[in-house]
Amino acid sequence: MTLVLLAALLCAFGSWVIANLYRHALKQTPRQALLWYFLTAVTSGIAIWCTHFIAMLAYQPDAPVTFDFGLTFASLLIAIIGSTVGILIAGMFRRRVTTVIGGVILGLSISAMHYTGMVAYRIEGVIFWDKTYLVASVLLAMVLSTVALFFGAQNGKYATGKMTGSFAQAIIGLHFTGMAAFHVTPTCLTGHSNPDEFRLLAMVIAGTAAMIVMGGLFTYFIENRTRMENIVELRQARDEARDASRAKSEFMSVLSHELRTPLTIINGYASFLTNLKGHTMAKLKPNEPISKVHFDELGDQTERYGGRIKSAGDHLLTIINELLDYTSIELNSVKLNRTSFAAGDLLAELAEQFQGLAKEKQAVLEIEYDEFDVFADRGRCKQILINLLGNALKFSSASSIRMRAKQVGDTCRLEVEDNGCGMPAEDLQRIFQAFIQAETANKSADGGTGLGLAISKKLAAAHEGDIRVESTVGIGTKFTVDLPLCASEIAAEEALVAA
Incomplete structure (x- = not known):
């Protein structure tokens, strides 16, 4: 019973990690997502295989049991390769039909892993398979795996939990329905019990699987935290750029006003100076000669207008010098004497x-x-x-x-x-x-x-x-x-x- 609970806990935890990794991969660019899909698939294959192997060790028939380690290792490869193909097809293309195909391949890989492991499970007895349970276990794995991938592609609040539950049910449902299809009649004396080393082996496998799954989860957390920090930095940069753009817009508004004012003054008084002689002549009476008084008045007006033009020109020059100074300083070309x-x-x-x-x-x-x-x-x-x-x-x-x-x-x-x-x-x-x-x-x-x-x-x-x-x-x-x-x-x- 202890090993069964251990297998269930490992399956639930592994499914949760797989759901997080898969959903994280869906948010990445295609190039980055490829690496995350492989990480998800490897984690998935190891979690599925370890759940199956620990649950197999929990099975205690009244007959001696051994394992064909070649087939046992092959079952692990089947789990990893099948998970990789199914997850890649579902994740990379992101269509309903490809999600179904990916889910079917994922379910078949779970089934192939389970029954390859069962073939590697050598027991002294007559074995009988119930085909109804066998077919039902395969269908159950395919359907629940497909449902899990559909939940993983959703954006809802509980999408991760739904994918975790569906995938865990696919693994556990396949295993125990498949075990219900397995019947053995021992050919040796009853009362045989398998050695305690099986329990120790199960613990070692569970610990190793947990470490690998934790590694995947740790990688996810680190990358996700880095991504969130990058998002914060990008938001700050965006806000700074927005503020800078707004400041420059305000600056252009102010600058246009600042430039327009002295230019208007310069143009206005220049126009007065241009027409000053004509205005002065127009004020004279018929046949009135131009006297020194007229020249003095004309000179006073010219001096007054010229002073205002100079003042406006100085203001304009100050603005231009500020712009040139700032530009040269920005280009690090300021020289100190x-x-x-x-x-x-x-x-x-x-x-x-x-x-x-x-x-x-x-x-x-x-x-x-x-x-x-x-x-x-x-x-x-x-x-x-x-x-x-x-x-x-x-x-x-x-x-x-x-x-x-x-x-x-x-x-x-x-x-x-x-x-x-x-x-x-x-x-x-x-x-x-x-x-x-x-x-x-x-x-x-x-x-x-x-x-x-x-x-x-x-x-x-x-x-x-x-x-x-x-x-x-x-x-x-x-x-x-x-x-x-x-x-x-x-x-x-x-x-x-x-x-």
Whole structure:
């Protein structure tokens, strides 16, 4: 009875593993599925054969029993080869008729394995076969195997359980119906019992089969976990690509607005200049001579229009330079022209440059700095601070903005801090991405390409430094740029190298 239960447990577990492997193979591409079908078939053949062999060892006739090991091994090969053919036909073609053909071949392989094993089962006695049970066992195996493959191809919630149950019934039903067809009359004295080594052999076979089946299950779990991780990574990549596409679409919308505005100004005032002489002449009375007053008025208008054209042209040039800078940085073609310069002089220059915009925004611009020299690309450092200071003035609605430069160990620390509206935490990482702004284009009165912070981040990295941001909504924002100071050290090293 123990061996019968062991055979049933092995059959149920093996059928469950086979169902999982088969259903997993159906989800793969044809090339990948081929390997999984072979793994399913080998696992199936071993599970079927071991179930049969352990159940045979549980059969105890009153006569001596031996095994023909050649035929016994042949029954194992029949189980594996027949399972391979049936599963491949059903899985690779995935049609109803091929599923029936595969199920029939699978059922016949189970039957052929069983009866080959029975022939290998040598017993001293007269053997009689009940043909009704024999035919019924073969039909039962074919029908239930076909049903199992149909269940395996379904997408329902309980499809795996249904395939497991049907396949286990096919194996167990074939074996016990086939054993009911087997009758033996011993030719020796009664009371004979087979040796206990049969029980030990059954345990060894069961353990070996369980290890092989577990190996197939372990392979399935590992591959399935890897596939799920790949799916997660692909979803993340898809989401990132979607966000990037959306950001670029928003960028194109903003860029078209940013380019259109200065171009409209340039075209408008250029048109005024083109027609200025005609408008001035049209204002004269008949026979009125052109006086110095007219020339002065004409000159004032020309100067005013020219200034507005220049301002719009500078704005347009800034946008184009940002695009070119970002492109060159992306292509790793940025070149740094390192020189030694005073950090305080750079801050004073920027404060003077932005005083007009600060007054326009009703903000107080202050600078604080230590007396020290920086060995870096002055133009690129100025570009970083222009981006940070320009953002603070345009977007923060701050009443006070401070620029600082201080020496922290071997690092030059540049800070731009404001007491403006601040930014939510979820925006603090996004703002350094290209084409991203903390505010959307329709909320930002001053617009912008969304490239300034991305360029600043990459320029800081090119100096082997970094840039970070701290912000609290309603309190303010602070950008911190850390660059390797090394004013004297790098200069000394370069002088040493030159020497």
